[in-house]
Amino acid sequence: MMKSKAKPAAKTRIQSENQDLILKAALDVFSTYGYRGATVDQIAAKCGLSKPNLLYYFRRKEDIYTAVLEHTLTEWLIPLRMLDVTNDPITELTNYISTKLEMSHRNPAASRLFANEVLHGAPHIRKFLNGPLKDLVEAKAAVIQTWIEAKKIKPVDPQHFIFSIWAVTQHYADFAVQVEAIMGPKPDRLKTQTAVLEILLNGLKISP
Amino acid sequence: MMKSKAKPAAKTRIQSENQDLILKAALDVFSTYGYRGATVDQIAAKCGLSKPNLLYYFRRKEDIYTAVLEHTLTEWLIPLRMLDVTNDPITELTNYISTKLEMSHRNPAASRLFANEVLHGAPHIRKFLNGPLKDLVEAKAAVIQTWIEAKKIKPVDPQHFIFSIWAVTQHYADFAVQVEAIMGPKPDRLKTQTAVLEILLNGLKISP
DNA sequence: GTCTATAATATGATAGAC
DNA sequence: GTCTATCATATTATAGAC
Incomplete structure (x- = not known):
């Protein structure tokens, strides 16, 4: 469960470069095949290190996995943290949703890594879900509630609304694979963004 | 890829009972641990058969997996098929969304099995996605488009709207695990349903 | 049809030379 | 720090008795 003793202290330039290589390759492999489906061999091959050399940096397979997860999670919540109660709600929510779509598009591997972890019961990040994540969602649900009470947007259950944003943006x-099977390869990103924003936000706008 | 030669012909009562047992146990194990994470041992233990006996019914691990997937997929699309252009759109969509939420709640294992398969690139159901699924979505997108042109609902991209429904309902x-970490165990199902319906449909309703 | 025993393989992890 | 070689284990799959 997020043992941060996993990584050895990175001191030399080669060490820190190799660590980056490993984490990048591991994100790729773990997100594609899942924790159990990924093999240390694959990760080693992908970053051009020998298996024993890789295991010199991270003693166990699980240590690589938790390191990558940790690295991903810290970045993942930044946009939600930025939701600011003092600004216009539609502007703020448009911004948040667009940023999440953008992140999902730029780094789908990170999204899939996280999805896979939660799908399988979140054994490595239970504490994170019950602690920091819960706290953050409650704080931001309160922000949305404030907007509702100020009649700046129509009423909606704030927590479920946050879930819906996550669900839709991460879906892409x-x-x-499924989206591209149906829409053809390389779906129009602007069209996607416009559609998602309309679907999620049109119901909230106060009628003119 | 969906080789239906997988199952031996089930003739005796014992055989067909055991097949059901196996498929039920396999759905559980595969959806919890993923294809690679699941072991034949686990499935055998769960349904009370010995491993060799299980492998008498399905020669290879992969055959069990494809059988379960096939079984799940056929049931999964029934509600979308029922979307009827001649009825009131809000009634029809309310019905569809409610049914999907209900199915996700009653059989989360099936939802997770499918999610896991797609997440990892859908190696076993590519043909299904590119064929039957694509056709069905196009047909039902046309239904929604008809409603829009008849001014019965506000404009929305029909395909992306279907994706959003899938994303939100399956999210639960x-x-x-994540939802319960944030909302507490056993979230109120009626509240969830109401919230999801509002979020997805309020933007479509023609102002009174 | 069902079992015990076991083969064949894949894979995480380590020992020890350089 | 990095490599080759190898161990130990887990797991799919099969052979063959009953």
């Missing part, structure tokens, strides 16, 4: 990364 | 099954 996690289920990309 | 696939990410149940």
Whole structure:
């Protein structure tokens, strides 16, 4: 469960470069095949290190996995943290949704890694879900509630609304294969963004 | 890829009972651990058969997996097929969304099995996605488009709207651990349903 | 049809030379 | 720090008795 003793101290330039290589390759392999489906061999091959050399940097397979997860999670919540109660709600929510779509598009592997972890019961990040994530969602649900009470947007259950945003935006990364099977390869990103914003936000706008 | 030669012909009562047992246990194990994470041992233990006996019914692990997937997929699309252009759109869509939420709640394992398969590139159901699924979505997108042109609902991209429905409804099954970490155990189902219907449909309703 | 025993393989992890 | 070689284990799959 997020043992940060996993990584050895990175001191030399070669060490820190190799660590980056490993984490990048591991994100790729773990997100494609899942924790159990990924093999240390694959990760080693992908970053051009020998298996024993890779295991010199991270003693166990699980240590690589938790390192990548940790790295991903810290970045993942930044956009939600930025939701600011003092600004216009539609502007803020448009911004948040667009940023999440953008992140899912730029780094689908990270989205899939996280999806896979939660799908299988989140054994490595239970504490994170019950602690920091829960706290953050409650704080931001309160922000949305404030907007509702100020009649700046129509009423909606704030927590479920946040879930819906996550669900829809991450869908385009996690289920990309399915989306492309139906829409053809390389779906128009602007069209996607416009559609998602309309679907999620039109119901909230106060009628003119 | 969906080789239906997988199952031996089930003739005796014992055989067909055991097949059901196996498929039920396999759905559970595969959806929890993923294809690679699941072991034949686990499935055998769960349904009370010995491993060799299980492998008498399905020669290879992969055959069990494809059988379960096939079984799941056929049931999964029934609600979307029922979307009827001649009825009131809000009634029809309310019905569809409610049914999908209900299915996700009653059988989260099926939802997760499918999610896991697509997440990892859908190696076993590519043909299904590119064929039957694509055709069905195009047909039902046309239904929604008809409603829009008849001014019965506000304009929305029909395909992306279908994706959003899938994303949000399946989220409550696939990410149940996360939802419960934030909302507490056993979230109020009626409240969830009401919230999801509002979020997805309020933007479509023609102003009174 | 069902079992025990076991083969064949894949894979995580380590020992020890350089 | 990095490599080759190898161990130990887990797991799919089969052979063959009953």
